[in-house]
Amino acid sequence: MTQHTAKIQIDGLSKNYGTFTALKPTHLEVQRGEFLTLLGPSGSGKTTLLQMVSGLVPATSGRLLVDGADWTDRPVHARDMGLVFQHYALFPHMTVAENVAFPLKMRKLDAADVARRVGETLEKVQLSAFAHRFPRELSGGQQQRVALARCFVFRPEVILMDEPLGALDKALRETMQLEIRRLHREFGTTLIYVTHDQEEALVMSDRICVMNHAQVEQIGTPHEIYSHPETIFAATFIGHSNILRGRIAGRDADGMARIATAAGTFSGRFGARDAEAAEHALIVRPEQLCLGPATGPGMNELHITLRDIVYIGSDNRLLLTLPDGTEFTMRQDPARTQGLRIGENLSVHWPQTAGRVVS
Ligand SMILES: Nc1ncnc2c1ncn2[C@@H]1O[C@H](COP(=O)(O)OP(=O)(O)O)[C@@H](O)[C@H]1O
Ligand SMILES: [Mg+2]
Numbered sequence: 001m002t003q004h005t006a007k008i009q010i011d012g013l014s015k016n017y018g019t020f021t022a023l024k025p026t027h028l029e030v031q032r033g034e035f036l037t038l039l040g041p042s043g044s045g046k047t048t049l050l051q052m053v054s055g056l057v058p059a060t061s062g063r064l065l066v067d068g069a070d071w072t073d074r075p076v077h078a079r080d081m082g083l084v085f086q087h088y089a090l091f092p093h094m095t096v097a098e099n100v101a102f103p104l105k106m107r108k109l110d111a112a113d114v115a116r117r118v119g120e121t122l123e124k125v126q127l128s129a130f131a132h133r134f135p136r137e138l139s140g141g142q143q144q145r146v147a148l149a150r151c152f153v154f155r156p157e158v159i160l161m162d163e164p165l166g167a168l169d170k171a172l173r174e175t176m177q178l179e180i181r182r183l184h185r186e187f188g189t190t191l192i193y194v195t196h197d198q199e200e201a202l203v204m205s206d207r208i209c210v211m212n213h214a215q216v217e218q219i220g221t222p223h224e225i226y227s228h229p230e231t232i233f234a235a236t237f238i239g240h241s242n243i244l245r246g247r248i249a250g251r252d253a254d255g256m257a258r259i260a261t262a263a264g265t266f267s268g269r270f271g272a273r274d275a276e277a278a279e280h281a282l283i284v285r286p287e288q289l290c291l292g293p294a295t296g297p298g299m300n301e302l303h304i305t306l307r308d309i310v311y312i313g314s315d316n317r318l319l320l321t322l323p324d325g326t327e328f329t330m331r332q333d334p335a336r337t338q339g340l341r342i343g344e345n346l347s348v349h350w351p352q353t354a355g356r357v358v359s
Helices: 046-054 096-106 111-124 140-152 170-187 198-204 222-227 232-237
Strands: 008-017 020-030 035-039 061-066 081-085 158-162 190-195 207-212 215-220 242-251 256-261 264-270 280-284 299-311 316-321 327-332 345-351 356-358
Touching: 008 046, 020 046, 020 061, 020 215, 035 046, 035 198, 046 081, 046 158, 046 190, 081 140, 096 111, 096 140, 111 140, 140 170, 170 198, 190 198, 198 222, 207 222, 207 232, 215 222, 215 232, 232 242, 232 280, 232 356, 242 264, 242 327, 256 280, 264 280, 264 299, 299 327
Parallel strands: 035 190, 035 207, 081 158, 158 190, 264 356
Antiparallel strands: 008 020, 008 061, 207 215, 242 256, 242 280, 256 264, 280 356, 299 316, 299 345, 316 327
């Protein structure tokens, strides 16, 4: 399976345009065969970082190491990397098979090898029947599959993808997410993927690197970031969060902190990277909240007004508001929301250990 696949070390890469900082010095390791996603809002520096790895954009400072070798100044054509972008730029005058054969011909493989590998790869992306069509005779999804095939076919050490599904509609995007994941698993190539879509990142990635304001906020598995966010930004960017902003009122030895907020003082696990930050927040995920007063010690309890009940299929979502306007959501079995009235004041509670105090 895995012929050759590389470990990537991003060692302080940064990018300035004049006085503008597009990316602060960034340290990041991508493991051999890993699927790593750069996730962040528009303008956070994702493309800049990816382009520096590809060699298309020179770095202002820092080094790029691929399997220990310094690739910082290696020209683009001498990097064994496959690139897939949103605008897949197929050659319009070449058939599907010719498009996919192109990188192999560039690498001077003999004709029999080219034919065999093109055939195998088209099969993997389910385009064997389309080998002799031209790009204009394909749907957007099929064209993007050709772009993927053209990238995977030459088995690069590293694949870089920048919002490759951005132009596709939602249903097709979801199909292609699973498809890229399957191809990645099959070929075992180290892959860096860029998206601003958190669901896409959660579905596809081994690890996610959350970016904001030209720097990395947090790196971890989807589960780590969802359940142990280290910043308010990471908590709000991945999954839904309830946020109580306030100031640290005390910390104890077993990793818990108390935080004083407009709605009262609560306890949660201390997980902030910056203990000295001016403002902290307690983060509670919607599924951790329960209706009713606290049932014992080790619980936080909050009094809050029910603003709406929204049916979302498997669950009801309760929308709640604190006196200062802070909004909360929680999930609840529809059977348990009968008899609740909009405008009613409710008690909700959650285990103190389920909340995270971040900055
Ligand atoms: N060639 C350039 N010249 C000046 N500024 C740039 C250039 N390329 C990108 N930027 C700026 O750098 C920041 C990061 O851009 P980018 O990496 O494309 O963000 P993302 O991919 O996360 O949306 C943005 O503010 C963008 O406007
Ligand atoms: Mg971008």
